[in-house]
Amino acid sequence: MSYMLQGSTGSWEVVIGLEIHAQVISRAKLFSGAATAFGAAPNSQVSFVDAAFPGMLPVINRECVAQAVRTGLGLAARINLVSRFDRKNYFYADLPAGYQISQFEHPIVGAGMVEIELADGSTRRIGVTRLHLEQDAGKSLHDQHPTKSFIDLNRAGVALMEIVSEPDLRSPEEAGAYIRKLRSILRYLGTCDGNMEEGSLRADVNVSVRHPGEALRTRCEVKNVNSVRFVMQAIEAEALRQVQVWESGEEVRQETRLFDPGRGQTRSMRSKEDAHDYRYFPDPDLLPLVLDEAWVAELKAALPELPDARRARFMAEHGLSAYDAAVLVAERATAEYFEEVARGRDAKLAANWVTGARFALLSARGVGIEASPVSAAALGGLLDLITDGTINGRIAKEVFEAMAESGSTAGEIVERKGLRQVTDTGAIDAAVAAVLAANPDKIAAYKSGAEKLFGFFVGQVMRAMAGKGNPALVNEALKRALG
């Protein structure tokens, strides 16, 4: 069931390629010793190299190169042992040198791929054309002064990886899945924090439409979309626009566009129109980048387990479903948390708790997994109490909430609040007797065939026991009493 747009001339297939700019995690910039931290005071992280002062020269940061290689390896891509830096020439206020140092002809990473999982459980391999290293530009602020734009060069020169996909994507859903998967891989690798709000991950979306079976038609590039949701919306809006253009008998013009999330539309970006002659040429301040094969092998050996491998292992080792495993591995921190909880415990129980209660709690609090108020060890302790019968599942949820609030261990809370499960059959029988005595009409109904009422009795007994009754014993006692 492929994604198609229905027009008056038939159905249209959407062809999407993504260029992702991922900010490299490094202390210093790609070609200077200035810092990369987010949110610093204006122009406080700027060296004379970044501001392109006369006579200043770039020297490449080894860690940025290593990060690009790690990422390439994580995308199962070819690592080019010889690559080169080119200058991309254009004038803009936040581009101090008048050129961006980038890799045009000879990128550091060649073809690779990303496997995406779709909601229907299917998977698809999306080709990665290349990955190259380049400098970020500075930031223009247009709202600080009535007639001037202000320039902050803190970001100028920060290392970016531009990751270019093949035009293999066919729907907004696939594009979303691709970005999420790529982000997951980058985070596993520790090469990009993937934070789209802070601009660490930005997407340029190339969209075209065609009737199935046709050759590719003209594409438009929607620049700098900064959330997965907007990428998906931008694709839909742009594809619909193109269908309308074609069907009105006109031609789609190749151009750069911007997505306006407020209006849900893309619009032409006039300022980019005459800037397309970039006059790339090899940067004469730099020599070819030659990588030592042994160094690449070292980086490869030190790579962490990546989401696909980890998901397969979770399914094989822990017997998890494909769905649970995929949810658990999406974030490296979640996966590691789960593994700690599951160590020596029932993996399915651990998976349920990590995906269920914890996620609910975290999203309610709006914090990331790293900031979870309940450590993996503490959650493990809670599961142990469930497994050894100290508490039942229902009480466990209450205990978990209390753990999150107080930071106490499960055991402490159970003791303090007296939540230990009641296994004393005398106490259970007494509660059963009391509930039955109060509901003679329900007993009659049950006995004349309304078997669903058994659940009602269980609920009443548990309530009478403040939730602490052992569910199995309560069931037994009820069955016995109801004959």
Added chain:
Amino acid sequence: MSLDPAAIRRIARLARIRLDESDIAPMQADLSGILAWIEQLNEVDIEGVVPLAGGVQGVALPMREDVVDDGGVVDAVLANAPDRQGDFYAVPKVVE
């Protein structure tokens, strides 16, 4: 190879150098003369030659360590700016 006035204007625009109308003809003559002289290179057989970009041979690109040892010099970075506004450079307002 000779350049017409439109080409001169296009190149000047790319290079962000304003040329007045009266500048065009002399520039056209100069550049066309230079390009005509450069034509001599067409007689060189370059079949199969690997291009040479740089002035230094047989040396690998040196790399620096990932250490923050620069920046933090806002005033020095802004001292020569023709229009400094607070700790920013300022330019005429840019409309996207």
Added chain:
Amino acid sequence: MMLTDLTLAAARDGLRARRFSSVELTEAFLSAIAALNPTLNAFITVTAERARDQARAADAALAAGQGRALTGLPLAIKDLFCTQGVRTTAGSRILEHFIPPYESTVSANLLRDGAVFLGKTNLDEFAMGSSNMTSAFGAVTNPWTRRGDNAALVPGGSSGGSAAAVAARLALGATATDTGGSIRQPASFCGIAGIKPTYGRCSRWGIVAFASSLDQAGPVARSVEDCAILLGSMAGHDPRDSTSADRPVPDFAAACARGVKGLRIGVPRQYRADGMAPEIEALWQQGLGWLREQGAEIVDVSLPHSKYALATYYIVAPAEASSNLARYDGVRFSSRTEGDDLDALYENTRAAGFGPEVKRRVLIGTYVLSAGYYDAYYLRAQKIRALILKDFTDVFARVDALVTPTAPSAAFAQGEKMSDPVAMYLNDVFTVPANMSGIPGLSVPAGLDARGLPLGLQVLGRPFDEETVFAVGAALERAAGFAALPAMRAGA
């Protein structure tokens, strides 16, 4: 003998022997500058007070027995080297007010070794020129004049201010840069020595860039040995320049005394350009004769692609320059001419800030890189560049050095060759191949033309074999015994 007539080596020895002080030496040069610079315009900026402070500090260091290689020796710095706290213009209106907050590596190396800086010397705008006529700060006058003619001559370029200052005894030596001949041609025109070392020998960090793959710093001075001493201080690995060579700096001065016995000296037949002045041809033959007499073997060699070097250069250098000069946009450090919007600001700033030659080269460079023309121009040029280098590599398998004329003519008059850019470019026909291939080249004053103007011979060597270049250059210098003096000089 006047202090200003001393060679750098002799001045160094005099300071060490306490025959005079650095303050005396510096004052002598400062008065010479005061007297002659209004005529010669060799300096854009004179830093007299700094020079005096440095001289006093030098005298103190010498008195304390802490003299270094250049302690107390007054030098001039081409205004292309960024000097911390001292205006650096690159000869351009657009950097008229630029005060660098940093010191170039080369000038910092000289300061480390105790040198005194007299000021910043004039140059063609952004080092683009062979006459010093393109400077926004006015032409430089060559201290030499033709016999029986008072016409003001050019000192050559782009390091014309440095060469004129050294020739007129306004400094013991000077820094210079050479992208297509900008050290060697003015040295030849001004009757002094100058070396462009191997690309990568001196750091480019802090030198205003013209064409990065060609630019190389070097000294001009009144003797080959003085050049060797200065280069010894200027050179060295700099981790801030990715193209700086990580190799030890040899004792260049010692190499000057090696002699040429047993060396094989190549004579590239292609350098016999049509219409070369007979006196230049004669001087060349004389130079080869001197070397033969001192025990060198002269070998005829071929550099078939060198004749294309100049045209190739006029693709590569403008292309790199068009990109290197994009940063002069009126936003961070260059002079600004306002405009209604950002593009108008750029266009006005660059129209007002750049002179005609810079504009020509930026436009040519923009054109040869632009869509549809890259392969025909830039890529082809790179391939020919590879062929030029291969010629040298092949030849240097057979010979130890090459000897050629430095320039196809002696100094010409100010205003000559100005109407046709290509005629001006031809000045560099013998010097450009060394930039294209990165090899070292030295110019030595070797004789005078019929009208009494100096002519230089050029020695080219293997990459990073400046020692042989110095050995050959010093041998030529000894044999030539060049003793002529320019009309305009300190004390004349």
